[in-house]
Amino acid sequence: MPNDRNSHEVMMRERLLRAIDRRDPWNAADLMDWLRFHFPEYLMQGDERRAAADFAEELASDLANDPAFPLVVRNLRDISAELSR
Secondary structure (H helix, E strand, O other), rough: OOOOOHHHHHHHHHHHHHHHHHOOOOOHHHHHHHHHHOOOOHHHHOOOHHHHHHHHHHHHHHOOOOOHHHHHHHHHHHHHHHHHO
16 A cells, blocks of 8 residues: 555645746746745645655755756755754
């Protein structure tokens, strides 16, 4: 039986990639607003900024070796750094 949390996070990543690809670059406020609107429960796990920073960094790490997403990876890493301050 698939893990619901993993399935949920896969769906979040896919939706974010479609959204971020439409308007690049995003900033930390854009990601926070997007998460609050589409996946508010994800941010309720604790510190909102930390959760969003971790999400951005994990996605950037997953895409780091994909030649189709270099600008998205850099953008996500910038967002993660901004949220981690």
